[in-house]
Amino acid sequence: MNRESALSDLRGADIVESDAEGCGAVNKEDFVTCHHCGDKRRTLDELKEHIFADHLPLSVGSRRRRGNGKLYKCKFCQKVLKSNRSLIQHTRNHTGERPFKCNVCDYSSVAKSTLKTHMYKHIGEKPFKCDLCPYRALDKSRLSKHMFRHTGEKPFKCPYCQYSASFKGTLRIHIRTHTGERPYKCQLCKYRTTQHSALKNHIRTHTGERPFKCEYCKCGFSCLGNLRNHTRIHTGDKPYKCNLCEYRSSDRSVLKKHIVIHTGEKPFKCDQCEYRTSRNSSLKVHARVHTGEKPFKCNLCEYRTAVKSHLKTHSFRHTGEKPLNCNLCEYRTSDRSVLKKHILVHTGERPFKCHICEYRSSRQSDLRVHLLRHTGEKFFECPQCDYKSTFRHSMKAHLLRHTGEKQFKCNICKYSTSTSACLTKHIRLHSGKSNL
Incomplete structure (x- = not known):
């Protein structure tokens, strides 16, 4: 179909729409059919958007093709998309337009397909099932991501390091750790991040919203991932396994920290002392040793700390709450690190070994302190x-x-x-x- 034909269809749709104004809204049983492809739309506006997105080339003489044709660039962020429909949906992320509304809750979406996936949350249905394990998903894309856990395929390689990813979007986020790009900015403070989802979670620290509730205790969380990790404390599930030893973890980020024990890689260095670490976040916390900064303050006493998790643990002293329990005895505590130390009483495990002498420890922090006795460093x-x-x-x-x-x-x-x-x-x- 040529451009003139598509434009004619759009003009025709305008005429039909103006004629239909006096007749009221279109009945739910009535649909408008596209004569080019037979696709049906509920309203004339939707039909016009369909014709513009799927049948209208952007310039005379340019052939529009799926996956092998003209590319469409976003005027806000320069992102390139393969179809005009994708461009329209993407642009709504910048304009804030969310025309597709959920009739059960306040959720709204830039795309009808996303709304359809959202509705499964209300009815409790997960229609897409993995053939290799009991996992079920709300949509095909999530099932596809899950399948890489079985295949281990990671076709997208980082040009800066050895990192590889299963998805282009995941690689794009990783590359920002090299380039320093943080395009998502909080409007309430100076926080910036590489991911839109991380920004949404951060904003809840301002609003105090904790929509994700634990079914075993009274804990609430600002993001779903934190709830999943917390729930495994109750269930004892540890799905993440180290390929170099028998270590297992309930949290993927904790496993990444553990793997550094084997690799010994510590790319982040303090510019005021010899301290090195495997994580940028740890370096930021360490820097407060030199600056004396303690930004996290208790609302009930004068306690201040440089580490946010320390404040949370401290708050349990006021409430008396001990949400963490040992699976092997009746012991309970409010501090996860204390619970880990306690569990080693049962296992007798001492995984951290000094490479200079025979010293072994159940805690990495104890090993670090021990190594200073060999090096003689005085910070x-x-x-x-x-x-x-x-x-x-x-x-x-x-x-x-x-x-x-x-x-x-x-x-x-x-x-x-x-x-x-x-x-x-x-x-x-x-x-x-x-x-x-």
Whole structure:
């Protein structure tokens, strides 16, 4: 079909529409048929959009083809799409237009197909089933992504590193970690991110919205992924397995951190000391050691911390809540790291081994501290004298000598000291165990 024919159809549709205005809305049983392809549309507006998207070339003499024809560029972000219909839907992401409304909730969408997928959430149906496992999906695209877990295929390669991905979109997000591009910006603060979904989750930190609720406890979460990871604490499910050892995890991000133990890769380096890490987020937290910044504050007391998760754990001290339980005994705690340490009491596992001596530990943090004994590195310097220390707690104890503060007090007499070790020795004098 040529351009003139398509334009004629559009003009004809306008005439029919104007004639039909006096007749009221089109009945639900009535459909308008495209005479080019037989496709049916409920309204004249939808028919015009269909003709414009699928049958109208952008320029005279250009042949429109699917997958092998003219490309369409977004005027907002320069993204290139293969069809005008895709361009129309994509442009709505910039304009905010969401013409397809859910009649059950407030959800609206830029595309009818997306709304159809959304409706499955209300009826509880997941029509697309994996042939290799019990997994079911709301739509074909999610099932296709799932299938790569079975095949392991990752055809899209990063030009900057060895990373490969199953999908072009996933690779595009990864490449932004190299280029530094963060196109999605929060309108309420300076936060920027590489992913639209991450921005949506971030905005909930401003609104306080936690729409995803745990069916086992009272916890609520701002994003579905966090709920899934949390639920596995209750179920004990650990689907993510290390290919180099027997380690398993309930969280993919935790598995990635674990794999670094084998590779030893630590590309992120502190510019003020010798600290290196495998994650940029860890480097940002570490930088607060030097700046003294503690942005996370408790609303019930004066406690402040540099790490957000520490504030959450601290808040349980006020509520008395202990949401995490051991699957092997009755032990409960509010701190995930404490629970992990406790579980090692049952397993006796000590996976972290020193490469210099025979020392083994159940915790990576203990191994890091141990290695400093071999290297002799002293990161912490006293601002008032030449004293240097390998450990933060040693520096804190040393600083008390300058201030004269004696925060550790004996409950039996008036003795006070600046270190807990000295207080322990003193108490033995009262108990008659000073020789121990």
